[in-house]
Every structure is written in C-alpha cells, then in structure tokens.
Amino acid sequence: MKLSSKGRYGLKAMCELAKHYGEGALSLPYIAGETFLSEKYLEQLLSVLKKDNLIDATRGASGGYFLKRPPEEISVGEILRSLENGLEIVDCLSGDCRNKATCHTYGVWAKLYGEINKCLDGISLKQLVEGD
Amino acid sequence: MKLSSKGRYGLKAMCELAKHYGEGALSLPYIAGETFLSEKYLEQLLSVLKKDNLIDATRGASGGYFLKRPPEEISVGEILRSLENGLEIVDCLSGDCRNKATCHTYGVWAKLYGEINKCLDGISLKQLVEGD
DNA sequence: TTCAATCCCTATCAATTTCCTGGGTATTAT
DNA sequence: ATAATACCCAGGAAATTGATAGGGATTGAA
Numbered sequence: 094m095k096l097s098s099k100g101r102y103g104l105k106a107m108c109e110l111a112k113h114y115g116e117g118a119l120s121l122p123y124i125a126g127e128t129f130l131s132e133k134y135l136e137q138l139l140s141v142l143k144k145d146n147l148i149d150a151t152r153g154a155s156g157g158y159f160l161k162r163p164p165e166e167i168s169v170g171e172i173l174r175s176l177e178n179g180l181e182i183v184d185c186l187s188g189d190c191r192n193k194a195t196c197h198t199y200g201v202w203a204k205l206y207g208e209i210n211k212c213l214d215g216i217s218l219k220q221l222v223e224g225d
Numbered sequence: 226m227k228l229s230s231k232g233r234y235g236l237k238a239m240c241e242l243a244k245h246y247g248e249g250a251l252s253l254p255y256i257a258g259e260t261f262l263s264e265k266y267l268e269q270l271l272s273v274l275k276k277d278n279l280i281d282a283t284r285g286a287s288g289g290y291f292l293k294r295p296p297e298e299i300s301v302g303e304i305l306r307s308l309e310n311g312l313e314i315v316d317c318l319s320g321d322c323r324n325k326a327t328c329h330t331y332g333v334w335a336k337l338y339g340e341i342n343k344c345l346d347g348i349s350l351k352q353l354v355e356g357d
Numbered sequence: 358t359t360c361a362a363t364c365c366c367t368a369t370c371a372a373t374t375t376c377c378t379g380g381g382t383a384t385t386a387t
Numbered sequence: 388a389t390a391a392t393a394c395c396c397a398g399g400a401a402a403t404t405g406a407t408a409g410g411g412a413t414t415g416a417a
Contacts (some may be wrong), residue, residue, distance in 0.1 A: 094226060094227065094228050094312055094314065095226065095313075095314060095315065095316075096226050096314050096315050096334075097226070100226070101315060101330065104333075105329070105330060108330070109287070110330045110350070122292050123277070150267050151248050162357070168262050169333055180226055181227075182226065182227060182228050183233060184227075185229065195239070196239045196352050197354060197356070198233065198236050198237060198240070198353065200343070200353075201236070201348060201353065202228075202303055204344060204348070205341065205344050205345065207335065208340050208341070208343075208344045209341065211340075212336060212337050212340045213337065216336070218334060221330065221332075221333065222329060222341075223304050224329070
C-alpha cells in the first residue's frame with residue numbers, strides 16, 4: 094500500500110506554490126527546477142490539480158501557476174485526493190459494494206478510510222511550509 | 226493508494242480460520258472454497274502468514290492450517306503488515322531518508338503512518354468475525 | 358504585429374508491480 | 388500403499404505507473 098509518486102511529487106509542487114503565495118504566478122520551468130522534476134511530468138500533475146480547482150494558471154508570456162486559495166485553507170487531504178484520484182483504500186468503498194452487510198472486512202476499510210482522511214484533512218499547506 | 230488483493234484476500238482467509246478457531250486445522254481446499262480463491266493463489270498468501278508466525282500448519286492427510294494465537298490476540302494490523310510487507314506509505318519511512326530534517330512532507334507521511342497502524346492495531350480478528 | 362514564453366492536450370512507451378497458474382516434492386493419517 | 392495434504396519454485400499475463408515526446412493554443416511584451 095504505497096502512495097504513488099504523483100502524490101508525493103505533486104504535494105512538493107504545492108508546497109512550492111505555497112511558499113510564494115501572493116507573489117504572482119510561478120512558471121512551470123521554475124517549479125520544475127525547485128522540485129527536481131521534468132517539466133513534462135510536472136505539467137501533468139499540475140493539470141490534475143487545476144482540474145480539481147486547487148490551483149489556477151495564466152497563459153502566455155510571464156504566465157504560470159498559483160494557488161486558488163490561501164495555503165491555510167488548503168488541506169493535504171484535498172491535494173492527495175486530487176492527485177491519487179481519491180484515497181479509497183479498496184474499490185468497494187468507491188463503487189457500490191453489493192454485500193456490505195455480510196462482508197466481515199468492509200467495516201475495517203470504512204474505518205481506515207475515515208481515519209486517513211481525518212488525519213490528512215487536519216494538515217494545511219501552510220502548516221507544511223512553515224514546519225509547524 | 227490501494228491495498229493489494231493479497232491484503233484483502235488474506236484477511237478474508239484469516240477470518241475463516243478465526244471462525245473455526247479451536248476446531249482443528251482447515252484444509253487449503255476448504256478455505257479456498259469458502260473464500261472463492263484459487264487454491265494455488267491462496268497457498269501463497271497462507272505461506273506468508275505462516276512465515277510471519279500468525280498461522281501454523283500440519284502436513285499430510287487431514288492436515289491443514291490454523292491460527293497460532295486466539296482471534297482476540299491477533300490484530301488486523303499484524304495481518305496486513307504481514308501480507309503487504311509493511312504498511313509504509315512511502316519508501317522514505319522504511320529506508321533511511323537522508324533529508325528528513327529539511328523535507329516538508331516527511332512529517333505528513335510519518336503522522337499518517339502512525340494513524341494507520343493505530344487504527345488497524347485496534348481491531349482484533351475476533352471483533353471482525355463477531356461483527357462487533 | 359510579430360515573437361517568444363508560456364500553458365494545454367494527447368499519444369505512447371518502458372519499467373515495474375501485481376495477480377495468478379502450473380508442475381513437481383515432501384509428509385502423514387488411514 | 389495410497390490418497391490427501393502442505394510445501395516450494397518458476398514463470399508469465401495483465402495492469403499500473405512513471406516518464407517522454409510532439410505539437411497546438413494563448414498571451415504579454417518588444
């Protein structure tokens with residue numbers, strides 16, 4: 094049960110954006126440089142985050158990416174759910190599991206899913222970059 | 226971030242063993258029938274659980290598998306750590322991450338790892354099969 | 358108005374991991 | 388002896404992931 098590198102790298106990129114919140118947009122090449130990622134790969138991560146309304150971008154010369162909300166209002170949970178396409182630990186949590194009632198293990202997954210989200214939703218981007 | 230089917234299926238098999246705890250050994254074909262798994266695949270899962278001392282087996286005719294400890298003394302956490310080869314959500318938790326100190330995200334993974342284990346260690350096999 | 362910088366879209370490929378199957382061996386109760 | 392059982396190891400199909408590539412659309416600024 095591993096987090097994908099999409100999640101790990103994407104969160105780093107979000108930290109970078111948080112560090113410079115309020116200073117205008119950061120270009121893709123700049124963020125790539127700071128995070129040691131290829132521009133092309135990073136681009137894909139940012140496009141997911143944008144689709145989920147966590148960041149926004151301006152095109153054209155001197156454009157770039159920026160957080161859509163202040164760092165204290167964005168939780169790590171939101172970011173990872175976006176990048177990982179949900180944090181459901183097993184499929185029956187997302188789809189409709191037809192035998193929730195009789196399944197011995199369903200309750201475990203549901204409880205764990207709750208704990209994971211609670212934990213991650215309790216950490217804001219701001220906390221992260223301030224090392225608090 | 227998904228649990229592998231090793232974890233899901235293996236836990237089901239453990240539930241089956243728990244249901245019949247104290248009644249002697251259950252054969253591989255029997256457990257496979259109850260869990261709807263192929264014997265060969267299930268065999269591999271059970272061998273992992275055995276290596277990690279959660280179950281034991283007797284060979285020869287009328288042999289089979291059985292829990293090494295009573296169901297109330299075996300936690301779901303132990304079982305999943307065995308089957309999943311640890312529940313470390315990112316690699317830097319298991320190996321030695323050389324820049325723990327400066328990494329913004331390390332703290333997130335450490336905290337989450339703790340919560341996951343705490344949650345799963347708090348559920349016993351007995352609770353599971355008794356639907357409690 | 359042109360041009361360069363930038364974001365945007367989509368296809369593809371290589372590597373890894375996961376899931377599962379199969380064949381053969383060792384052990385033991387009956 | 389024989390049949391039922393666990394044990395071991397090898398390999399391969401399928402899915403996922405990580406990463407690269409090329410070209411298109413938009414826009415600020417010279």
